[in-house]
Amino acid sequence: MMTVDIxxxxxxxxxxxxxxxxxxxxxxxxxxxxxxxxxxxxxxxMRKTVxxxxxNNVQIGAHPGLPDLNGFGRREMNITGQExxxxxxxxxxxxxxxxxTKGVQMQHVKPHGALYNMAAADDVLAKAIAKAVxxxxxxxxxxxxxxxxxxxxxxxxxxxxxxxxxxxxxYEQNGILTPRNRSNALITDETQAIAQIIEMVxxxxxxxxxxxxxxxxxxxxxxxxDGMHAVRFAKLARTELEKEGVAVKAFRTFD
Numbered sequence: 332m333m334t335v336d337i338x339x340x341x342x343x344x345x346x347x348x349x350x351x352x353x354x355x356x357x358x359x360x361x362x363x364x365x366x367x368x369x370x371x372x373x374x375x376x377m378r379k380t381v382x383x384x385x386x387n388n389v390q391i392g393a394h395p396g397l398p399d400l401n402g403f404g405r406r407e408m409n410i411t412g413q414e415x416x417x418x419x420x421x422x423x424x425x426x427x428x429x430x431x432t433k434g435v436q437m438q439h440v441k442p443h444g445a446l447y448n449m450a451a452a453d454d455v456l457a458k459a460i461a462k463a464v465x466x467x468x469x470x471x472x473x474x475x476x477x478x479x480x481x482x483x484x485x486x487x488x489x490x491x492x493x494x495x496x497x498x499x500x501x502y503e504q505n506g507i508l509t510p511r512n513r514s515n516a517l518i519t520d521e522t523q524a525i526a527q528i529i530e531m532v533x534x535x536x537x538x539x540x541x542x543x544x545x546x547x548x549x550x551x552x553x554x555x556x557d558g559m560h561a562v563r564f565a566k567l568a569r570t571e572l573e574k575e576g577v578a579v580k581a582f583r584t585f586d
Contacts, residue, residue, distance in 0.1 A: 335532050336493070336551035336582040337569060338362040338474070340394055340443070342380035343371035343403075343556075353380070356556050357387040359565040361581040364441045364474070367422035370396030370404025374425075381429045390581040391430060392474065395422035396443030404444035405511065412459035415446070419463035427467075438583050439493065440464045441474035442481070451479035451507065461485045472582060477547040478506050493582050494548035496531045498524045498568060499555060504539040506547060515540055521564060525571050528552055532577055551582060 341353055342365040357363065363384045366372030372380075384391050395418060396404030410418075423440060430437055442450055442460060450456040457475075461484035464473050469490065475481030477494035485492035499518045501509040509516040518524045531537050531549040539545050554565050569579050 332576060332578050333532060334578045334580060334585055335549060335572065336361050336585075337554060337565070337579055338364055338392070338441070338495070338551050339554050339556045339565070340364045340366070341384070341556050342366045342376050342394075344376055345371070345373050353556055354383055355562040356554070356565050357383055357389050359562070359569045360389060360554065361579060362390045362392060362438060362551065364392050364394035364439075364443070365426055366394050366396070366443070367425045369398045369418065369422055370400065370402075370443050377426060378429050381426075381433060381435075385433060385435060390438035390583055391426075391435065392437060392439035392441055392472075393423045393426045394441055394443045395419045395446065397446050399445075404446065407445045407449060410456070412455040415450070415456045415459040416463045419460050420467060423463070423467050437468075437471060438581065439472035439474050440467075441495070447476065447481075448508065450481040450484075451476040454480050454484070457481040457484035458487075461488050461490060465490055474551060476508070477549065491582075493550040495551045495553055496528075496537070496547060496549045497553050498528050498564075502537045502539045502545060504541040504543045504545060506545050509540055521560075521567065524564070525568060528568055529571065529575055532572065533575060550585075 337360045339360040341363045365380050397408050457480040465488045472491045473485035474493045482492050536544045
């Protein structure tokens, strides 16, 4: 049976923690990427998100980003490999503190936003991030864009590495995500998004905006928790995958 993980970016608020959809979506995902304070989140939000993930038996990962609250970590910054290493170690440590108080293990690390996209194409940043994860613990799992420099760097170090795909993003024919500043970067039609998920998981390809088939691995599907109708889509995606005979569970529990 085919197996896939569904992950979601969570804890991306400040101060008073808004429950609602973030709490609901944890019923349908299997892994949570929790913001660590640089692009979003704060200590109270991190703690509460950890507690919600544990209550829903969802595996927890750190979601380190660039130090850019105003830009939500989506604006590129000119950083060195050493700076990338340091900010990732720092943010993993912040989340690890809360997990230690709860007696649970961190499953994975997934960079956020611009840091994620930069590392997908830049060997220096990719290797620095992978080394940061490895130095914290070789048992951690590294999430990166499928068939990217980041996943290659993780595999080279011997980390368990997840090739991640996106339900609501379009792809270029070279396998990268369409930049967000383009009008066709996001998929807003649920039927189209579900079809893309099924193709990626079952066929190992994605249809690019140039209408070419691009080969990729799909270990985990990213759903954005802050999107419109996020809970409804998460439920629909899981339901449709299971109808297609795909088991949905956290990557750590894959056979």
